[in-house]
Amino acid sequence: MEPFFYWMKYKSLYKEEPVWWDHKPAAVQETIRQYLLTRLYCKVRGRDGHEGVYITSKSSKTVQLFLSAIKGFYKTMIRLNMYYFDNPLIGLDGPVEMKDYPGVRPNRPRLSPLAGTEEPLSFRRETDSYFKIINDEWIPEIIGDWDLPYRVYQAGEASGWSLRDEVITRFMFETGARISEILELTIGDYRNRTDIHELAAINKGSFKRRIKFIRISPDTLKLLIRYVNKDRRQSAKTHMKFSELTNEEPIFLSKRGTPYTYSAFYSNWTTIIKQAGIKLNPHKARHWFVTSMLRGIYESSETAAQIEDKKKQLVAYMKWRDPETLNIYEHYYDEQKFRELHEKLQENYSQREKEYFKSLKAREKLTKPVQPIHINLDSSDLKDDWVHDFFEGME
Template structure:
């Protein structure tokens, strides 16, 4: 059994996080996580770690190479064999041999985490080689294919001669398309946006939380997910200072995926959620805080959300409560779908309030900038073009409508307990005919 825990604040350690195997520290994955920090953002490192834990458990219990179990530090040949088996039998993929690598075909039974798993495993072995803990070549990299492509690129049109300089104009231009060095290459991975077309979805989740006795903390985070379109980690890791630094009492600053912890965007919530948040801070949170501080007394770097032990809440600890609520209430819903729901709802509101095509496009651009889908360094150049006031006006209308919809939903549930609403996701075939701009916006969510 593999799992990880963050280091408690009162303990001094060079590790921010420890991975455990059968109640003992497992340092290969622990060292991998810390090697990732600074190379990729923390949320991506945690995502990679979550993809690797089931594989390592499977290695210990199910792996087989010529009658023996395979260890993570075995030769690249053994690792490739067991990874191929894992993809076929655990992830329901179809594998096809091709020269020096393998083509991976996803099936309708394959999970949507395969690409992330392969990236995580490749990243893990890169770290282990860098840290001198793995003494073979990276089993997830096809060195022969890269070498072959390189030779083709430097070969000129003259027999046995290198390429002429580009300025000579005698050679065809080299394609600068990035060469994939993966040993396992996914060939039918095409992301389809999930357009959540159910205005009652947030209120189904809130009711599910009530049924499993969510604390005020869980309810506030759930409301913030649907009201802001932010990722769960961007909300869970908010600090008191993130609230104080915005002029509007409904706003926070937070980091973005790929910003390496730098606070580069703001999120907005409803007035009702702000009231709930302050009630949480001055009641539940205060009781868990070792100094029992109120909002006014808390320093800027204090985390808004605390665990039951008084330590900063982690995604892993929060997700347990979310997952329990949706499973018991038979909702097939991961937290990221709240982000999809937000975009769909905002775009619907844009079409409802806009009076011309130019206004629609302007509001779409405002939404793109609010969501920070583009490279943050590039977006900083255009940040002064983003009129926050216009976003607030449109966002307030959406929040008002959400509050009304919630009241309507509660009334409907009270009058018809037997009726059961389901999450409606437009299938991919329908998405092809949907607004192209919406598809482009939703692609930025991944």
């Protein structure tokens, strides 16, 4: 929020007057509208009781976070009796109450979803925000560079990365787990799985509960064991081997012996990516994993039934709340298959074109008419010879 309040102090105007955070809602709303337009590069369209915010290609990725933070700020100021108006981030058209939707029993209210006797409502809960993001549809990024992990590994070696960061990076590409899920792995997460290549892991929104597992390759497992028994021991406050550590001990530690944080890892990650000469945030490794897995499913399956079965396994492994998430990746794969088909077709077109013109030239040589010989009678020598031969022929 600091950039916004700094901008508000020096740049904002409402009715040709500067605006501060404790002014009336209309002034604050106009200031936020100006900020969305000029600083976050959104498009804002007024509607009945609220403003529609359209995210553009130039918009900041923190638009939703910014609006949520400002809304929470004013809620707090109102609760502390420091802002004496209605929350400027809450619109006039509030959300539709659940009671407005009838239940299956005539003239009776809907039962709680916990009862399980009525079909759950399929609509999303409406927001009461004054600024509503209209086109905020999440679309995963598709990473189709199949050699991407190896480029990152090579850059890591060239930059002198630590064994810890190498293990974490390999976890990212091999498991499809979020970086936060990897950094929070514990010794117990490895022990709690019967397969030596698997670890239990948290999932987004699981409240630290281990509700899924991740799999690593044999080579990455060897690196993990070497890290825990050697490099990690040098950083840890208690120099214990893997068999001596408690289940609660985090696997990855900083050089000070504290749990390895995302900010510390990202600093090292930036160095590696700069060495590779690419722009890549850690989360894109997850998208690369899904794209690669989907490609492997299609290439290794012989029937449509096998494809569907493997896709269900992938959805279960990723712990997606909405199975439809996979459809977007499939759309990419369908496009990729069309590109390959189109490239092959273009190659055939090109080859056929060369053969056609080659055969055309051959036909032209066979059917080319004999050009008549033209005698120039303007030459006196030729003219006399012709007359002489003519008279000899007459005799």
